[in-house]
Amino acid sequence: MDLGTHSDPLLNFALYSGLAVFLLTVVLLLMIAILRYTIDRRKRMEQALAERWQPVFIHAVEGMPIEAPRIMGRDRQTILPLWIHFSESIRGEARLRLRQLALDLKLERTALKLLARKNIRSRLLAIVALGRLGVMDAWEQLTRLVADPNPMVSLLAMRSLLQIDAGLALPLMLDELSRRDDWPLKKVADTLGEIPAEVLAAPLLQALHAVSPDNAPRLLSLLETTNLGDTWPVLAPLLGENHPPEVLAAALKACRDPRALAAARSLTTHEQWIVRAQAAATLGRLGIEEDRLRLLSMLSDSEWWVRYRAGMALTSLPFITRQELEELQKGLTDRFAADILAQVLAESALQATA
């Protein structure tokens, strides 16, 4: 077959392909124009609605008398995200007043309708709205969504359940937490951070008692974001040397109780550096006079991070003065130890002057 013959079917095919591609390009161009027109129109409409409704929401937040305009059916889906934005930005009584306004406007019905849609954007919006509105009627649907394979849908559904009834939803959350390792820890922490400590404390500590070594680090790291009071009874069993290094490191990081000192000291010689580094940091928080020598010897550790944490720990101990540390630094014969101590001393001096 030769491209050079004009009657060649290949040539005809090429010509028609070119024409088809040209037409497709024109269609795409028209799509861009139509898309731009419709999106701009929708944005203008949303803007007009926002201008009408923002003062209403602000009045509700401030507890002023409200004369809410009538909502047209199609406007409800535009107003709902606006309401969510206001609701997520405030707390306390103001949020409750805003919630009441939404219930008066029957926005929960809009949210329930959106929840039944397939479109994920609508469903996410509905999940957030139902939680903020505290719609108990949505409990079962939201519980089902906790099992959704999409971690975002699942975690947002969990968050909404916690907003509807934290006491009831928390055991479910802690149970799911061990199964859903696709839940981003940051988002879990954000969610738990919204729950009052008195509601969170008992179930979380109970979960920590029963936790398997695999899930312990995730759960332990959540301790940092909460103020649970006495955590030592749940941490103590996790500090045994037989535990995996990740568990030991996470448990040491969460320790704030002087009873952890003995365990921290014994873990300063652990074979894994992440454990030794956390042991040094724990000694920095809780250590006493007799830990000085132990920390000094850790300045010569083979791992930079252990040396650094030991240096930091030494500078944070209240019974060693800066002058003493400077003299100690000058006397160190190990170059690595001397270098790291010089660095942490310089860092603390900079922090003091900042």
Added chain:
Amino acid sequence: MSLYLWALQIERWLLSLQWLFLSYFILLNLSYIALNLLSLIALRRYIDRHSLDHLPYAYTGFDPPISLLVPAYNEEATIASSVRSLLQLDYPEFEIIVVNDGSKDGTLAELVREFALQPFPEAYWQRVACQEVRGIYRSTRYGNLRVIDKANGGKADALNAGINASRFPLFCAVDADSILQRDSLSRVVQPFLEDPTTIVTGGTVRIANGCKISGGFLVEVGLPKRLLARFQIIEYLRAFLFGRLGWSPLNAVLIVSGAFGLFRKRDVIAAGGYRANTIGEDMELIVRLHKLKRMSGTPYRITYVPDPICWTEAPETLKVLRSQRTRWQRGLAESLTMNLKLLFHPRSGAVGWLAFPFFVLFELLGPLIEVVGYAMLIIGSILGVYSWQTFWIFMFVVLNFGILLSVTALLLEELSFRMYPKPAQIAWLFAAAVLENFGYRQLVGLWRFQGLLRWAVGAKQRWGEMTRADTLRNDTKVS
């Protein structure tokens, strides 16, 4: 052999070559259309998943701290404003490490003066090889700013020094002349939060020419006056919106722009850091990470974030553009050939069986085939092997496909981020999408071909000499 026989031989040769060229052309366009469809799906999913991102959430200390590494070589004019804008990024915890790679100008002195730096006795920890570090400085004004002064070794070497000095588990390699969005770190870190196996994320880089810059940040998106820069906007849209996004769902992204990429430090150190003996160090590292992870069977993800988070200045002269494109082509060639083991390896998955062959065939050898193809078509038509009708029909098809792909990228942009708000801007971009097919693309193809030749003969090239308008950092419009 008589002249007649020679002519017959050439005719036969040209006729058989036409098949190669035609098959290549069909395969190329089918691949791009498939990538487009994948991008469309990925973009839709991404936008849906992030539809609630605008809602206020509190920082809870779980955002991993990030070390920003800023390699600098002879950046005296712009380095202070670059660092100042980086210091204003909206992220809970980050440090900035500027690496002065043996600059011959006053880069270090400028940094010392502007940020009240003082020598700092840091216990420097060399985990990846790099040139000698001459000194480490710390800002007395900004606790999160340090400067490494080292002997010249190139950008890759500077990044390695930055990795050695960095404290945090994630590091972000940033070009000193890039403009970042204030929330760029929060956006690019998301895949690390969502999937613990993530080791690299890259963001979309856009062209800053024509945009309004204030206080080191982009405040208004505009179009450059010069057609050359407008062509590059279309190229960037194509390259990022489907060239990279399309590969992301397959976990086969082979390029993360050197201008902005976030890496898990542990994995980069385990891979040996950046290779100083390549000019395409950003791509080479990504391909090598794929290779190491695939060969060891370790689960991992290299993800692309489509949000426009980094803006860079595009060359506005043919000379600088030519130098950039030949350099990029050489970098591509080095990155692929250094990791050739990935190609069709039984364990290499979509990377070795789809992305790698795609890059070899269409990105690496593409310029060669294109140049030979065009030359063959012209010579064949002049010699009468093909009719001029054939020539024009073929050009018609090639140009239409080129325009189609650019318009598709424009459509993806309209469906997603709509960074160009004025209808006139879209009209101009469409005009650029059409016009770039008449000369510009062919010229770039020729430069890439030259880059390929230079790589083949082993010519040396180091830090890219990029003549930039220093206005990028000033409160002005970049033109």
